[in-house]
Amino acid sequence: xxxxxPELDAEILGRRDRIVTALRSIVPGxxxxxxxxxxRPYETDGLTAYRQLPMVVVLPETTQQVAEVLxxxxxxxxxxxxxxxxxxxxxxxxxxxxxxxxxxAKFNRIxxxxxxxxxxxxxxxxxxxxxxxAVAHAGFYYAPDPSSQIxxxxxxxxxENAGGAHCLKYGFTxxxxxxxxxxxxxxxMVTVGSMVPDAPGYDLTGVFVGSEGTLGVATKIVxxxxxxxxxxQVLLAAFDSIAQAGQTVSDVIAAGMLPAAMEIMxxxxxxxxEQAAHPNYPVCEALLLIELDGIAVEVDAQMAQxxxxxxxxxxxxxxxxxxxxxxxxxxxxxxxxxxxxGRISPNYIVQDGVxxxxxxxxVLEKIGQMAAEVKLRVANVFHAGDGNLHxxxxxxxxxxxxxxxxxxxxxxILYLCVDHGGSITGEHGVGKEKQQAMGYMYSEPDLETMxxxxxxxxxxNIANPDKVFPRTKLCGEKTGPYTPHPLEKAGxxxxx
Amino acid sequence: xxxxxxxMEALISGLPGVEHARRDDGRVVAxxxxxxxxxxxxxxxxxxxxxxxxxxxxxxxxxxxxxxxxLLLNMQRLAGVREHRWQDLxxxxxxxxxxxxxxxxxxxxxQFVALDPLWPEHARVGxxxxxxxxxxxxxxxxxxxxxxxxxxIVLADGTIAKTGGKVVKNVAGYDLHKLMxxxxxxxxxxxxxxxxxxxxxxxxxxxxxxxxxxxxxxFLMTKVTESRMNLRAMQLRASLQGCALDIxxxxxxxxxxxxxDRLNVLVRGCGGTCHVQENLSGDLFAxxxxxxxxxxxxxxxMLHTAIxxxxxxxxxxxxxxxxxxxxxxxxxxxxxxxxxxxPYLYQYVERARGVMTVMQAREQRxxxxxxxxxxxxxxxxxxxxxxxxxxxxxxxPGRVMGGI
Numbered sequence: 071x072x073x074x075x076p077e078l079d080a081e082i083l084g085r086r087d088r089i090v091t092a093l094r095s096i097v098p099g100x101x102x103x104x105x106x107x108x109x110r111p112y113e114t115d116g117l118t119a120y121r122q123l124p125m126v127v128v129l130p131e132t133t134q135q136v137a138e139v140l141x142x143x144x145x146x147x148x149x150x151x152x153x154x155x156x157x158x159x160x161x162x163x164x165x166x167x168x169x170x171x172x173x174x175a176k177f178n179r180i181x182x183x184x185x186x187x188x189x190x191x192x193x194x195x196x197x198x199x200x201x202x203x204a205v206a207h208a209g210f211y212y213a214p215d216p217s218s219q220i221x222x223x224x225x226x227x228x229x230e231n232a233g234g235a236h237c238l239k240y241g242f243t244x245x246x247x248x249x250x251x252x253x254x255x256x257x258x259m260v261t262v263g264s265m266v267p268d269a270p271g272y273d274l275t276g277v278f279v280g281s282e283g284t285l286g287v288a289t290k291i292v293x294x295x296x297x298x299x300x301x302x303q304v305l306l307a308a309f310d311s312i313a314q315a316g317q318t319v320s321d322v323i324a325a326g327m328l329p330a331a332m333e334i335m336x337x338x339x340x341x342x343x344e345q346a347a348h349p350n351y352p353v354c355e356a357l358l359l360i361e362l363d364g365i366a367v368e369v370d371a372q373m374a375q376x377x378x379x380x381x382x383x384x385x386x387x388x389x390x391x392x393x394x395x396x397x398x399x400x401x402x403x404x405x406x407x408x409x410x411x412g413r414i415s416p417n418y419i420v421q422d423g424v425x426x427x428x429x430x431x432x433v434l435e436k437i438g439q440m441a442a443e444v445k446l447r448v449a450n451v452f453h454a455g456d457g458n459l460h461x462x463x464x465x466x467x468x469x470x471x472x473x474x475x476x477x478x479x480x481x482x483i484l485y486l487c488v489d490h491g492g493s494i495t496g497e498h499g500v501g502k503e504k505q506q507a508m509g510y511m512y513s514e515p516d517l518e519t520m521x522x523x524x525x526x527x528x529x530x531n532i533a534n535p536d537k538v539f540p541r542t543k544l545c546g547e548k549t550g551p552y553t554p555h556p557l558e559k560a561g562x563x564x565x566x
Numbered sequence: 567x568x569x570x571x572x573x574m575e576a577l578i579s580g581l582p583g584v585e586h587a588r589r590d591d592g593r594v595v596a597x598x599x600x601x602x603x604x605x606x607x608x609x610x611x612x613x614x615x616x617x618x619x620x621x622x623x624x625x626x627x628x629x630x631x632x633x634x635x636x637l638l639l640n641m642q643r644l645a646g647v648r649e650h651r652w653q654d655l656x657x658x659x660x661x662x663x664x665x666x667x668x669x670x671x672x673x674x675x676x677q678f679v680a681l682d683p684l685w686p687e688h689a690r691v692g693x694x695x696x697x698x699x700x701x702x703x704x705x706x707x708x709x710x711x712x713x714x715x716x717x718x719i720v721l722a723d724g725t726i727a728k729t730g731g732k733v734v735k736n737v738a739g740y741d742l743h744k745l746m747x748x749x750x751x752x753x754x755x756x757x758x759x760x761x762x763x764x765x766x767x768x769x770x771x772x773x774x775x776x777x778x779x780x781x782x783x784x785f786l787m788t789k790v791t792e793s794r795m796n797l798r799a800m801q802l803r804a805s806l807q808g809c810a811l812d813i814x815x816x817x818x819x820x821x822x823x824x825x826x827d828r829l830n831v832l833v834r835g836c837g838g839t840c841h842v843q844e845n846l847s848g849d850l851f852a853x854x855x856x857x858x859x860x861x862x863x864x865x866x867x868m869l870h871t872a873i874x875x876x877x878x879x880x881x882x883x884x885x886x887x888x889x890x891x892x893x894x895x896x897x898x899x900x901x902x903x904x905x906x907x908x909p910y911l912y913q914y915v916e917r918a919r920g921v922m923t924v925m926q927a928r929e930q931r932x933x934x935x936x937x938x939x940x941x942x943x944x945x946x947x948x949x950x951x952x953x954x955x956x957x958x959x960x961x962x963p964g965r966v967m968g969g970i
Contacts (some may be wrong), residue, residue, distance in 0.1 A: 276744025519727035
């Protein structure tokens with residue numbers, strides 16, 4: 071996939087040397103990277119199809135430095151793209167060629183853990199898994215578990231409101247963030263929320279989480295930690311159709327149970343995962359994975375009920391993991407699903423859409439038809455409990471024109487989700503990838519209202535300005551349906 | 567106020583379909599019945615530089631700084647469950663729907679919005695959200711910010727905007743509905759709300775321990791919190807007449823039975839004299855409403871390990887308190903005791919890194935009893951947000967914080 075980026079601001083680039091010098095006076099030593107080769111690792115994130123070298127990379131170490139960098143950029147009209155570990159699947163951390171890339175990797179300390187009150191105070195560069203590792207000895211963990219949890223950082227999780235397989239029961243990042251120290255794009259430092267509930271006034275924490283780096287940069291985050299459940303059980307059930315597996319999910323919910331996770335993989339994705347991670351999955355059209363947790367007696371009783379529901383819906387095989395090792399292997403297969411696609415297809419696009427759970431059979435059938443029409447394969451894995459689909463469009467870049475067809479199909483799948491009352495993203499974020507699809511999901515007044523929040527936080531529109539919204543808006547500028555950029559019209563640039 | 571120049575009644579009569587009434591005090595009440603009509607009202611009033619106070623059943627009208635606006639916008643006609651997708655555990659509801667009426671409708675499919683606000687028979691959905699009210703269920707289901715997945719709002723200039731959607735998982739765009747929750751109607755009018763629902767529990771049981779000594783029960787509350795039981799709700803309520811720790815368990819009947827046994831063992835180990843009652847009927851968790859029978863009511867939020875310990879002090883100061891396990895305490899005082907109690911509590915709470923807000927104060931309110939905390943590092947940012955959403959300060963002007 072080749073994506074050409076918007077034309078750079080020549081005036082800003084003309085000042086590059088001065089800007090680099092000024093930034094070096096704020097962040098001394100190796101904290102400012104300006105050489106092309108040294109900046110190369112920052113040119114892309116988890117959405118590797120999009121590449122762009124930043125004008126300069128800054129790696130501050132203190133909140134004061136972050137504030138000074140942002141104040142300088144605000145005063146000088148320089149755009150800033152914040153970055154955690156760079157694992158975004160939507161291009162959230164994609165740099166701007168005429169902007170500063172603000173890397174938060176050096177903010178990597180866990181500052182405080184209070185087990186009694188179940189909170190941990192961490193810096194944004196701490197990885198998701200490191201939080202769990204730091205509290206595990208006392209029987210706690212950090213609940214949101216995006217598949218990239220080994221690498222992705224809490225700062226990035228906050229920006230994207232990261233989810234994971236267990237949000238069905240435990241909620242998203244926003245459920246677990248109590249408060250933050252934030253540097254606004256103006257360079258001002260504020261503390262939003264706190265360790266105690268219901269900070270008076272507006273819920274600025276709530277609107278900041280998931281704002282994808284457009285409202286500022288968090289430098290300290292108060293997280294809720296959760297006590298490990300007494301028991302965890304994982305069941306695998308094989309079905310002859312996705313509809314049967316989907317019906318089982320609905321039946322489990324209707325029975326009043328709230329499993330920790332419910333995942334479905336179709337034949338293609340289960341097959342690929344089998345090759346990649348050897349989880350010993352049964353061969354079937356639809357594989358359902360259900361995890362229950364809680365106190366042992368209750369989990370036992372519920373699991374018996376889940377088994378009955380699987381059997382009622384025609385499961386050809388029902389298998390309960392017998393050990394922690396077996397459970398880990400089942401999850402390893404599921405979490406390997408995206409990467410495993412590389413084993414069955416030269417190229418693939420991972421999508422992330424949400425539909426009401428009940429629309430699952432209909433939407434999947436339609437996706438199958440749409441794929442057949444353009445002669446492509448789509449593998450599906452989904453967080454079935456909350457209707458979050460991850461269709462993976464398989465294609466071969468070597469075949470001329472197929473990439474465009476695959477991209478088009480992946481966007482039409484998103485629109486299909488919206489048509490069924492769903493969303494264009496459940497956990498990967500809008501970023502660069504889906505900014506145009508925002509206009510399909512939300513009307514002009516909806517987007518214009520969101521922009522009001524952005525203007526309050528970032529009057530000069532410097533924080534990750536080329537993301538989330540259909541196109542960059544200036545304060546006071548009218549929102550409108552997507553109109554092609556003049557360069558795009560002239561065939562000089564493309565926007566995806 | 568420009569009321570002399572503009573005839574409010576004539577202004578509202580000119581809006582197609584919007585009913586209105588004049589109250590005894592001469593103020594005009596607009597009663598729109600559609601979202602478009604709400605937008606027509608706010609736009610017209612905003613265009614004329616006038617102000618609006620938003621209301622429903624007025625159960626919490628005394629909360630926050632008092633507002634004296636040109637028009638009362640009453641939302642009670644935007645009532646009803648618009649859509650209940652019970653298989654998806656979601657429902658879309660008009661903001662004017664009384665809380666209990668909504669729950670009755672949702673209960674037809676064995677579901678509910680997992681929140682227990684004050685005065686649910688009267689309180690309406692929009693007001694519960696605007697004031698971010700929550701009760702004892704919060705410890706197991708979260709607060710409104712965890713239960714709302716979408717909203718339709720009307721801004722002062724008449725913009726109708728949707729935020730979120732009808733699916734539980736959705737990260738497209740800003741969570742504006744979180745910004746609206748607890749904003750006391752100062753950013754926009756909440757018109758319609760989509761909730762994520764929970765199944766009504768199949769089996770629950772109440773358990774209660776009473777004692778003369780709140781510290782004994784506070785200790786017990788801590789022990790229970792650490793005990794990994796299936797708690798659905800827990801509160802410590804106390805007054806000079808006595809104290810009780812109320813617990814609701816929810817699980818399979820055999821699990822509940824064994825956990826009740828464990829609770830009884832914990833009571834015996836807590837060192838004081840407690841009297842235990844099982845299988846109580848009646849809604850003990852409505853005790854918060856009795857606190858509001860006092861002249862002055864404060865809401866205190868603290869670390870949840872610290873909250874139970876404060877109950878003792880409230881009782882010593884002559885007040886009544888309900889402390890919830892999620893770290894929220896409600897305390898009520900008579901006017902005469904509040905004079906000494908409030909300054910003490912302000913200091914205590916500040917030292918403990920908590921927050922105290924005055925929720926209710928009768929007419930004779932002391933000037934130093936500010937409704938909102940006086941020091942806030944975020945007030946300026948909130949002011950900027952307000953300016954973007956409501957630049958003329960048309961909606962509930964001055965209601966929150968230091969007059970936002």
